[in-house]
Amino acid sequence: xxxxxxxxxxxxxxGGMTAAQxxxxxxxxxxxxxxxxxxxxxxxxxxxxxxxIKLNWDVMPENELRQKVTVDIATNAxxxxxxxxxxxxxxxxxxxxxxxxxNNLPKSYDVNDVIKPVRKALSYNGELYALPFYAExxxxxxxKDLFKKAGIQMPEHPTWxxxxxxxxxxxxxxxxxxxxxxxxxxGWGENMALFDTMVNTFGGRWFNKKWEPELTSSGWHDALSTxxxxxxxxxxSGSTSNGFVEVENLFSNGHCAMWVDATSGAGYVSDPKxxxxxxxxxxxxxxxxxxxxxxxxxxxxxxxxxxDTQHADAARKFxxxxxxxxxxxxxxxxxGWVNAPPxxxxxxxxxxxxxxxxxxxxxxTMKAINQADPNKPTEKPVPYTGIQFVAIPEFQALGxxxxxxxxxxxxxxxxxxxxxxxxxxxxxxxxQQSGYYSx
Amino acid sequence: xxxxxxxxxxxxxxxxxxxSILMFFPIFWLILSSFKTNALAAAREPAFIxxxxxxxxVNALVNSNYWHYALNSVxxxxxSTLLCVVLGVPAAYSMAFRRSKRTDFTLLWMLSTKMLxxxxxxxxxxxxxxxxxxxxxxxxxTLIYTAMNLPIVVWLLYTYFKDVPGEILxxxxxxxxxxxxxxxxxxTPLALPGIISTGLLAIVLAWNEAFWxxxxxxxxxxxxxxxxxxxxxxxxxxxxxxxxxxxxxxxxILVAGWFTxxxxxxxxxxxxxx
Numbered sequence: 001x002x003x004x005x006x007x008x009x010x011x012x013x014x015g016g017m018t019a020a021q022x023x024x025x026x027x028x029x030x031x032x033x034x035x036x037x038x039x040x041x042x043x044x045x046x047x048x049x050x051x052x053i054k055l056n057w058d059v060m061p062e063n064e065l066r067q068k069v070t071v072d073i074a075t076n077a078x079x080x081x082x083x084x085x086x087x088x089x090x091x092x093x094x095x096x097x098x099x100x101x102x103n104n105l106p107k108s109y110d111v112n113d114v115i116k117p118v119r120k121a122l123s124y125n126g127e128l129y130a131l132p133f134y135a136e137x138x139x140x141x142x143x144k145d146l147f148k149k150a151g152i153q154m155p156e157h158p159t160w161x162x163x164x165x166x167x168x169x170x171x172x173x174x175x176x177x178x179x180x181x182x183x184x185x186x187g188w189g190e191n192m193a194l195f196d197t198m199v200n201t202f203g204g205r206w207f208n209k210k211w212e213p214e215l216t217s218s219g220w221h222d223a224l225s226t227x228x229x230x231x232x233x234x235x236x237s238g239s240t241s242n243g244f245v246e247v248e249n250l251f252s253n254g255h256c257a258m259w260v261d262a263t264s265g266a267g268y269v270s271d272p273k274x275x276x277x278x279x280x281x282x283x284x285x286x287x288x289x290x291x292x293x294x295x296x297x298x299x300x301x302x303x304x305x306x307x308d309t310q311h312a313d314a315a316r317k318f319x320x321x322x323x324x325x326x327x328x329x330x331x332x333x334x335x336g337w338v339n340a341p342p343x344x345x346x347x348x349x350x351x352x353x354x355x356x357x358x359x360x361x362x363x364x365t366m367k368a369i370n371q372a373d374p375n376k377p378t379e380k381p382v383p384y385t386g387i388q389f390v391a392i393p394e395f396q397a398l399g400x401x402x403x404x405x406x407x408x409x410x411x412x413x414x415x416x417x418x419x420x421x422x423x424x425x426x427x428x429x430x431x432q433q434s435g436y437y438s439x
Numbered sequence: 440x441x442x443x444x445x446x447x448x449x450x451x452x453x454x455x456x457x458x459s460i461l462m463f464f465p466i467f468w469l470i471l472s473s474f475k476t477n478a479l480a481a482a483r484e485p486a487f488i489x490x491x492x493x494x495x496x497v498n499a500l501v502n503s504n505y506w507h508y509a510l511n512s513v514x515x516x517x518x519s520t521l522l523c524v525v526l527g528v529p530a531a532y533s534m535a536f537r538r539s540k541r542t543d544f545t546l547l548w549m550l551s552t553k554m555l556x557x558x559x560x561x562x563x564x565x566x567x568x569x570x571x572x573x574x575x576x577x578x579x580x581t582l583i584y585t586a587m588n589l590p591i592v593v594w595l596l597y598t599y600f601k602d603v604p605g606e607i608l609x610x611x612x613x614x615x616x617x618x619x620x621x622x623x624x625x626x627t628p629l630a631l632p633g634i635i636s637t638g639l640l641a642i643v644l645a646w647n648e649a650f651w652x653x654x655x656x657x658x659x660x661x662x663x664x665x666x667x668x669x670x671x672x673x674x675x676x677x678x679x680x681x682x683x684x685x686x687x688x689x690x691x692i693l694v695a696g697w698f699t700x701x702x703x704x705x706x707x708x709x710x711x712x713x
Contacts, residue, residue, distance in 0.1 A: 027658050032672040041502060056658040059669030064653060071562075071654075077569045079657050189673060244673060249481045264674060274478045274676075 023054045024314045029069050030084040032059050033301065035134045035341050038331055039322055045330065046321055053314045062189065066396075069306075073098045078308040081315040085130050087121040087300045087374075088389045088396075094124035099304040100312065101127040102319075109320055113345045117372055118300050130302035131323040134264075135343030137368035138197060138286050138296045138388075139361075141251060141259040141269065145280040146170050146177065160198070160226050160287045163258065167234040170257035179234025181256035182227070185243040186407035188389065188399020193297060194260060195406055196388040197286060198223040200294025205378040206390050206398075206427075211436040215402070215424040216417075219379075222289070224409065224416050231410055240407045252276060260286055262299070263368060266361040267338045283361045285368065291379040297388035298372035300343070343369050394434050401426045466689075473683035477676035495683035505687060508666035512688075514577045515652075515662055516645040519584035520638050523592040526585070528634070531596035532622050536608060546597065549590040557587075557650050568655060576660040580652060584645040591644070592637055599633030600626060636703050639696075646692050663688040 030036050036059070043055050058080070060068065069083050073093075085093065093099050105111050111119070111128070118135045122128055140163070142154050150169055155162065167179030183191045199205070204219020214220070231239045236250055244261060248268055251259045252275035259265075272278040286296035303319045305312060321327060328348050332340040337357035340348060342365060348354050349366045358365075377387040384390045389399065402423040409419040431437065443451070472480040474491035499505050534542050564583070565574070573579030603626055608616075611625050627634065649664035656665060667688050670681035696703070 029657070032669055032675070032677065034675040037502075037675070058657040058661070058665075060653075060665075061668060061671035062673050064668065068654065068657075071565065075566055075569060077565070077574060079575055245481070245676060249478070249676070250483065252478065253482055255483065262674070268676070 023052050024311050025054050025056055026081040026311055026314055026318055027056045027058060027079060028082040028084075028303075028318075029058050029060065029065055029072075029080045031062050031065055031301070033134070034339070035301070036084070038335050038339055038341075039133065042327075042330065042334070046318065049321070050314075050317060053318065055318065073306050073308070076308050078306070078310065080306055081309040081311045082319060083304055083306055085302055085304045087118075087298065087302075088386065088391060090122045090130045090302060090304065091124045091385075091391055092393055093304070094127075094129040098307055099129050100307055101129050102131060102316075103127065105320070109324060110347075113325065113347050114323075115344060115346060115366075115369055117298055117369060117374070118344060121298060121300055121374055122302050130304035131319050132300045132302040132344045133323050133327075133341050134302075135298070135300040135369055136262045136264040137298055137343075137365065137372050138194070138261055139263055139364055139368055140284040140286055141256075141261070141265070142166075142282045142284065143170075143254075143257050143277060143280050144282040145277075146257045147282070154282060154284050157285045158287045160201070160289045163260075163287045164226065164230060167230055167258060171234040172257075176255055178236045178250075178256050180230050180258040180260075181236055181242070181247045181250050182231055182239070182260060183243055183247055184231060184235075184239030184407060184410050185241055185246070186400070186403040187243070188396055188403055190243045190403065191406055191410075192399045192403045193299075193388040195223065195227060195403075197295055197297050198227055198289075200378050200387065201287070201289045201291055202226070203290040203379045205380055205382050207382060207384065207431075209381060209383050211383055211431060213424055213427040213431060215427060216420045219290070220420055221416060224406065224420065226289075227406070228409060228416065232412075240411050252278075262297075263361065263365040264342060266365065267342075267358065270358075270360055271338065281360070283364050285364070293373070293379055294377035294387045296368050296372055298369060298374055299388070394430055398427050398430055401430075469682050470686050472679055473686045475679050475682075477679045480678035480682060481676055495679045496687070498680055499684045499687055503666065503669075503684070505666065505684075508661055508663045509687075509691065511577050511580075511656075511660060512646055512662040512664075512691075515580045515584055515660075516642045518577075518581040519588060519645050520641040522581070522585040523588050523641050524634060524638055527589060527592040527596050527637075528627065529622060530593050531600050532626060534593070534597050535600035535603075536605065536621075536626075546594065549593055553590050561654060565655060574655055575657045577656075578660075580656060580660050580662065583651050583655070584648060587648070587651075588641045588644055592641055595637040595640070596630070596634065599630045599637070603629050632702065632705050635699075636705070639699055639703055643692060643696070 040057050040059075043057075047054060065084065066089070069080060071077075072079050083099075085099070090099075094101070114132065115135065118132050119128060122130045122132060140154075140158060147154055147166075147170075152166055152169065154166075163180065169179070170177065171179030183194050185191055199220055202219045202223040204217050204223060205214055207213055236242065236255060242250070244265070247256070247259060247261060248265045250256050251265075252269045254276045266283065269275045269281050270278050275281070288295045303322060305315045305319065309315055323344065325345060325347055328340050328345060332351070332353060337353045340354055342348070349362055355362055372387060374385045374387050377385070384392060389395050405414065405419040405423045408414045409416060414422070471487070473495055474493070475486065475489060476492055476494070479486055479489060534546060568574045568579055573582070607629070608621055608625060611621060616625065647664070649668065652662045652664040653668055656662070667681065667684045670677050670684050
């Protein structure tokens with residue numbers, strides 16, 4: 001008897017699902033970052049405006065998203081109508097013909113209002129292939145109260161040498177304050193994001209013009225020595241398990257005198273509801289060493305439409321809506337201006353409400369994004385684009401393996417030279433296997 | 440067996456408590472974290488006393504469509520278990536009572552399919568499912584879970600059936616019982632505790648499965664494993680939200696396990712003492 005009920009229940013349930021499928025169903029693959037959480041909350045607003053479109057969200061961790069969407073597109077499964085892509089994948093996927101270009105955007109969209117370097121990062125052959133709902137650069141966070149107490153003035157453009165000396169001065173284990181906190185968790189989007197900017201500014205590069213790796217050069221050596229010195233002597237314990245989220249927490253709980261990371265953490269650490277040090281946070285440019293090139297990164301999360309979707313028109317309506325000026329205003333008014341999508345539009349940064357809410361860091365964020373140049377990321381010329389990444393399909397694997405070695409050096413299992421030689425070897429073999437050069 | 444001296448008893452008791460607390464602590468911490476704010480849940484100093492908030496539960500239940508995922512978990516776990524039992528009972532019967540030369544080999548072969556890592560067959564299954572339009576469906580996941588659990592179900596049922604004395608079946612046959620009668624009226628009722636506990640185990644295994652759920656479903660067929668994994672993020676604070684989602688995901692199976700505990704233990708020890 002019970003089984004009969006169960007079967008009846010299943011049949012009814014299945015019937016209910018089919019009934020809801022009358023409208024055009026858009027399936028959106030995305031990550032769970034705060035901007036996306038805000039977007040999901042506004043689903044009903046969009047569905048009210050377009051009653052014949054229904055939004056379904058598939059929210060995943062970043063790595064699963066890349067794998068799942070890649071498999072889906074490569075096998076033409078067509079499960080997704082809208083996908084979330086980063087600045088690394090967009091040009092690569094456009095080159096593969098996996099995503100559709102955004103030609104003829106309506107005038108009301110005002111594409112020139114989208115911040116130019118972000119637009120460039122999401123383009124391939126001069127055509128836009130994804131529209132941004134979020135962009136960030138990196139800069140230095142510091143504790144104004146601790147600096148004042150120690151009688152130090154943070155310059156607008158600090159150098160890594162200055163940062164090292166400040167970290168030494170401000171390191172205060174007895175009060176649970178670390179001189180500096182940085183990411184240490186291995187991964188191309190974790191420790192390597194910061195470390196790549198250090199390599200760039202210390203004069204290093206991933207490849208020379210012939211695609212030969214240069215990971216044992218002095219630039220890499222100096223960057224790694226500085227990074228290890230900072231974290232081993234003045235950093236928190238267990239740094240190898242700290243990613244962005246963990247360090248953001250340490251900083252907002254008052255355990256770090258300085259932090260160099262994504263501009264997008266600024267809202268969180270300046271909000272008294274989430275941060276114990278909200279009123280004492282200061283901001284400066286990302287530190288430099290030999291060159292300014294590539295010293296701060298550029299990243300964007302954007303929405304793209306896979307080539308094999310059955311609902312391209314509806315998908316486009318949604319992507320244009322979710323990245324429009326109107327959407328920024330909607331989030332600002334509903335969720336508070338501090339939560340408005342950062343880094344995407346010039347108009348956001350001239351909006352008085354946003355300026356009021358994000359006064360401490362809005363200008364610097366905008367300048368940092370605007371001056372990040374993925375086409376000239378290093379001192380010496382390179383055959384690739386990208387600041388904290390190299391825009392080639394192999395990079396995720398390369399970044400992963402080098403990131404592991406950097407973390408191993410941080411954990412004390414390898415010396416600087418060992419880590420770099422091992423990295424050089426593995427990068428060289430990957431590049432040879434991928435056919436970048438023969439010898 | 441010698442009686443234990445009282446210091447020994449206390450020692451064993453203490454050790455048992457210690458091990459239990461150690462094993463239960465992660466679950467306790469999960470539940471505790473789910474009532475914290477995101478900032479507090481991730482704070483370096485562990486907080487045991489704080490003013491609890493239900494915000495994470497509201498977020499999981501209202502904003503994140505919990506019931507849709509929970510319903511799919513019920514469909515796939517219960518559906519695949521029913522299928523497993525329907526297929527497994529006759530299979531185990533034939534292996535226990537109609538043995539042939541190849542029975543042992545077949546049993547071993549069935550178990551050996553569990554040794555292949557699931558990821559090894561992901562791409563072929565993905566492509567087959569794509570062509571059969573089974574991607575992102577609860578039905579597709581149910582079929583996979585059936586295949587996944589069937590070897591274990593057959594093995595367990597086989598061991599339970601072996602404990603049913605063959606004489607009873609012979610006696611029934613003399614009285615004119617058919618094969619179906621034997622299975623339905625004799626063996627099944629006698630081995631019922633075993634069948635039920637096997638079913639419970641299959642439900643638990645299917646409920647907790649994450650690999651297939653995450654890889655072949657997106658929205659329509661997605662289960663609670665997919666729901667929980669979605670809370671991980673490289674940006675933004677998520678520990679409390681994820682704790683609440685995890686608590687909500689393990690709660691149904693935990694409660695079900697609690698109520699069927701006696702049944703489960705009885706089934707698992709069924710026939711152990713002769």
